[in-house]
Amino acid sequence: MSAVVDIAELSKSFGGLQVTRSVNLRVEQGERHLLIGPNGAGKTTLFNLIAGDLPASSGSIHLLGREVTRMPTAARAQLGLARTYQIVTLFGRDTLLHNVKLGLLARSNQRWRQWGSFDADQDLSARALKALDSVGLGDKAQWPVERTSYGEKRRLEIAMALAQDPKVLLLDEPLAGLSAEERETVTQLLRKIDRSITILMIEHDMEVALAFADRITLLHYGQVILGGTRQEVVADPRTREIYLGH
Amino acid sequence: MKRALLAVFIAVLLMLPLATGGVYYTNLASQILIAALFSLSLNLMVGFAGLTSLGHAGYLGLSAYASAWLMTNLGWGHLESAAAALGITAVAAGLFGLIALRAASISFLMITLALGQILWGLAYRWTGVTGGDNGISSLTRPHPFGIDLGNPVNFYYFALVVFLAVWGSIAMWVRSPFGASIRGTRDQPRRMAALGFDVWVIRWITFVVSGVLGGVGGLMYVYYHQFISPHSLSLANSAEMLLMVIAGGAGTLSGPVVGAALVLLLKNVASAYVDRWVMLLGAVFILIVMFLPGGIVAGVARLGGMRRKASVPVPAAAPVNKTDLRPEVAKEAS
Amino acid sequence: MNFWLIQSMNSLAMGGVLFMLAAGFSLIFGLMRVANLSHGAYFMLGAYIGLHMLDLGFGFATAAIAATLGVGLLGGIVERLILRRLGNNTLSQVLATLGIAFVIADGSLWIWGGDPRPVSGPAFLSGGMQLFGLTFPKYRVAVVVFSIAVGLGLWLLLDKTRLGMMIRASVDDRQMAQAVGVPASRLFTVVFCLGTALAGLGGVIAAPILSVYPGLDADMLPLALVVVILGGLGSLAGAFVGSFVIGFIYSFGQVLLPDLAYMILFLPMVIILAARPRGLFGRITA
Numbered sequence: 001m002s003a004v005v006d007i008a009e010l011s012k013s014f015g016g017l018q019v020t021r022s023v024n025l026r027v028e029q030g031e032r033h034l035l036i037g038p039n040g041a042g043k044t045t046l047f048n049l050i051a052g053d054l055p056a057s058s059g060s061i062h063l064l065g066r067e068v069t070r071m072p073t074a075a076r077a078q079l080g081l082a083r084t085y086q087i088v089t090l091f092g093r094d095t096l097l098h099n100v101k102l103g104l105l106a107r108s109n110q111r112w113r114q115w116g117s118f119d120a121d122q123d124l125s126a127r128a129l130k131a132l133d134s135v136g137l138g139d140k141a142q143w144p145v146e147r148t149s150y151g152e153k154r155r156l157e158i159a160m161a162l163a164q165d166p167k168v169l170l171l172d173e174p175l176a177g178l179s180a181e182e183r184e185t186v187t188q189l190l191r192k193i194d195r196s197i198t199i200l201m202i203e204h205d206m207e208v209a210l211a212f213a214d215r216i217t218l219l220h221y222g223q224v225i226l227g228g229t230r231q232e233v234v235a236d237p238r239t240r241e242i243y244l245g246h
Numbered sequence: 247m248k249r250a251l252l253a254v255f256i257a258v259l260l261m262l263p264l265a266t267g268g269v270y271y272t273n274l275a276s277q278i279l280i281a282a283l284f285s286l287s288l289n290l291m292v293g294f295a296g297l298t299s300l301g302h303a304g305y306l307g308l309s310a311y312a313s314a315w316l317m318t319n320l321g322w323g324h325l326e327s328a329a330a331a332l333g334i335t336a337v338a339a340g341l342f343g344l345i346a347l348r349a350a351s352i353s354f355l356m357i358t359l360a361l362g363q364i365l366w367g368l369a370y371r372w373t374g375v376t377g378g379d380n381g382i383s384s385l386t387r388p389h390p391f392g393i394d395l396g397n398p399v400n401f402y403y404f405a406l407v408v409f410l411a412v413w414g415s416i417a418m419w420v421r422s423p424f425g426a427s428i429r430g431t432r433d434q435p436r437r438m439a440a441l442g443f444d445v446w447v448i449r450w451i452t453f454v455v456s457g458v459l460g461g462v463g464g465l466m467y468v469y470y471h472q473f474i475s476p477h478s479l480s481l482a483n484s485a486e487m488l489l490m491v492i493a494g495g496a497g498t499l500s501g502p503v504v505g506a507a508l509v510l511l512l513k514n515v516a517s518a519y520v521d522r523w524v525m526l527l528g529a530v531f532i533l534i535v536m537f538l539p540g541g542i543v544a545g546v547a548r549l550g551g552m553r554r555k556a557s558v559p560v561p562a563a564a565p566v567n568k569t570d571l572r573p574e575v576a577k578e579a580s
Numbered sequence: 581m582n583f584w585l586i587q588s589m590n591s592l593a594m595g596g597v598l599f600m601l602a603a604g605f606s607l608i609f610g611l612m613r614v615a616n617l618s619h620g621a622y623f624m625l626g627a628y629i630g631l632h633m634l635d636l637g638f639g640f641a642t643a644a645i646a647a648t649l650g651v652g653l654l655g656g657i658v659e660r661l662i663l664r665r666l667g668n669n670t671l672s673q674v675l676a677t678l679g680i681a682f683v684i685a686d687g688s689l690w691i692w693g694g695d696p697r698p699v700s701g702p703a704f705l706s707g708g709m710q711l712f713g714l715t716f717p718k719y720r721v722a723v724v725v726f727s728i729a730v731g732l733g734l735w736l737l738l739d740k741t742r743l744g745m746m747i748r749a750s751v752d753d754r755q756m757a758q759a760v761g762v763p764a765s766r767l768f769t770v771v772f773c774l775g776t777a778l779a780g781l782g783g784v785i786a787a788p789i790l791s792v793y794p795g796l797d798a799d800m801l802p803l804a805l806v807v808v809i810l811g812g813l814g815s816l817a818g819a820f821v822g823s824f825v826i827g828f829i830y831s832f833g834q835v836l837l838p839d840l841a842y843m844i845l846f847l848p849m850v851i852i853l854a855a856r857p858r859g860l861f862g863r864i865t866a
Binding site: 051053072073074077078082083085089090091092093094098101102103105106107110111112113114115116117118119121160164 | 418419421422423424425426427430433434436437438439440441442443444445
């Protein structure tokens with residue numbers, strides 16, 4: 001089976017500073033792949049490269065069998081890539097429902113429609129409400145995002161990402177900053193995601209991430225130090241040396 | 247509540263010429279409606295797309311001069327020259343958009359200023375075509391269905407029809423799914439791209455529509471004044487349009503109209519009583535920015551306790567669905 | 581040959597004037613991210629205050645100092661009372677700074693009337709001087725020298741003093757600077773005063789060349805913007821280079837291609853911005 005995400009010799013430099021060095025990474029269909037590494041290892045940079053927010057300096061990125069190295073972000077999203085962000089980039093002044101509806105709109109031809117009412121679109125609203133229900137935010141659908149808690153915002157992000165009907169999901173520290181209870185809720189959510197969606201995740205919460213991951217890639221100074229199954233990586237002395245026990 | 251206000255407002259507009267004393271106020275009302283065309287069209291960029299342009303008067307000039315020139319030099323009728331003028335404006339807006347949209351925020355402001363200044367420079371210096379400082383004069387008003395628009399009341403209703411058509415179109419456009427995507431690019435362009443929206447195309451389309459509607463304003467302007475000169479495209483005029491939008495309330499549907507009324511009333515009415523009305527205008531702007539930061543409309547809405555939905559950049563609290571899930575209510579319930 | 585040399589001197593003088601105007605704008609934008617659309621008005625006000633002092637019988641140097649200090653003081657008041665409340669909101673800044681420009685411009689019209697007023701420079705700088713076998717107006721040479729001195733002074737301030745270090749740090753990375761204890765609020769006031777004072781100084785120095793008239797502010801603001809965009813926002817070196825480039829284009833343009841003079845200024849700006857949004861030396865992508 002060809003890989004859903006196939007990164008070959010990917011490098012990125014800013015002037016003299018090389019932040020990503022010859023990264024090779026394959027993620028198979030349905031896999032839960034964890035990206036770990038100390039702070040500053042270049043994990044979010046790698047995400048930005050995969051998503052298209054940053055142009056690669058050299059190397060190639062293939063998504064779902066297609067070469068996307070030069071493709072703009074929006075085009076990659078249309079191919080089936082969705083991501084969440086470390087920093088909150090939600091539409092704060094709009095309702096949760098509106099946020100998810102925008103995510104749904106992006107994948108529909110309706111997004112070019114210049115007439116009719118977006119707010120009154122019952123179909124979109126119903127689907128959005130369903131997405132919110134699936135992350136336990138259905139009862140807050142009418143709340144403006146800026147009035148929700150941080151944990152709720154992170155859940156909203158996951159709802160939006162899932163609403164995009166993605167084939168590949170990039171999760172950037174989905175559990176960061178959450179309380180123990182919220183972490184449990186979100187972890188359950190992630191577990192429920194169907195295997196038709198492939199997940200690449202950055203996470204520092206080792207306990208949860210390790211239980212969740214099929215394969216792990218360890219990144220340090222922008223380079224892949226090692227990659228393998230969960231057991232292989234956990235057992236490897238290099239992992240303990242660089243990272244585990246944090 | 248909103249619909250009632252709107253109905254009252256339109257009723258007032260319809261009866262205006264009967265209520266006002268003389269020709270002066272009817273003409274002033276026409277001017278306000280025309281100014282509102284500029285501020286409404288500019289608001290599409292400033293308030294809805296989140297890109298502040300300081301060259302909008304360029305579209306006034308482009309369309310006005312094109313129409314004037316075609317009528318004066320080629321003897322075209324009003325309809326044909328209007329259509330051609332709007333076509334030219336659309337092409338220009340398309341080109342300008344290609345250039346201006348490469349930059350963000352402040353640079354966008356400066357590029358649009360530069361483009362506006364280039365048009366102004368052309369109007370001023372290309373005397374063979376534009377008549378230079380003298381402009382083009384002795385223009386005629388159109389006569390749709392044979393109605394004489396030389397009569398101020400007739401012209402007022404003509405302007406009202408155009409104004410309502412443009413205002414209504416804009417209102418419908420921003421409510422549409424595409425309209426929602428425009429606002430999305432204003433608030434979180436990076437997120438919009440990650441969702442799969444083509445942010446550049448959305449902005450470019452908005453830019454062109456904004457320019458063409460500005461061109462509509464230009465046509466109305468030249469029909470009203472029957473004259474066009476470089477002054478109308480000046481930076482001062484572009485700045486004035488921008489001020490109307492911001493003072494009234496960017497991102498709202500009524501703000502630009504309120505702003506247009508404010509500026510024109512100060513200019514025309516206050517100036518009769520107050521010599522230093524420019525200073526007064528400046529002081530009013532400063533006061534608005536300090537005490538009513540979202541503009542007059544947002545400020546008044548806040549004071550009145552009224553909450554408005556997606557058209558206003560304040561937290562949305564009016565529910566879409568039947569169940570009332572306002573946070574205050576939810577909080578009380580829990 | 582004579583023509584080229586004389587025009588070059590005019591260009592340099594124009595460049596010097598533009599530098600004082602643009603440096604202030606660039607500093608204010610670089611530090612505070614405020615596009616000070618009233619900057620042209622401060623320039624004009626400086627010219628008017630200088631004129632007023634001269635009318636009262638004071639010497640040119642006194643007039644210049646009074647103008648600089650007066651405008652700087654006004655800038656400080658404006659910053660403290662008005663701009664400080666606006667935060668990062670571009671629209672509010674535009675509304676406020678344009679409103680201030682209206683007030684200053686109309687106030688000036690009120691106080692000094694609508695007639696253009698020519699201004700004489702100091703007596704010891706009147707007449708011509710011999711350079712390279714040609715006669716150049718002494719005043720214009722002096723303006724060039726003075727603007728270079730101001731440039732050097734600013735460079736020393738930014739590079740060698742603690743204040744300058746704080747300014748540079750805040751321009752480069754405002755959050756980091758605040759995190760290490762740079763007092764942002766006081767710094768903003770100081771820089772705004774400095775920026776507006778420079779504009780006022782520029783106005784007074786330029787007065788013998790440009791004279792003073794209502795509308796001077798609207799004429800100068802676009803030039804300041806062109807210079808700053810060309811040179812790059814937040815860069816003093818950029819403002820310096822940009823000023824002289826525009827000075828040359830403007831002066832030669834006026835003489836050689838008067839019909840296209842205005843376009844000549846703005847086309848390069850549009851091209852540069854479209855190709856390189858940071859400008860020639862810019863550190864900030866606006």
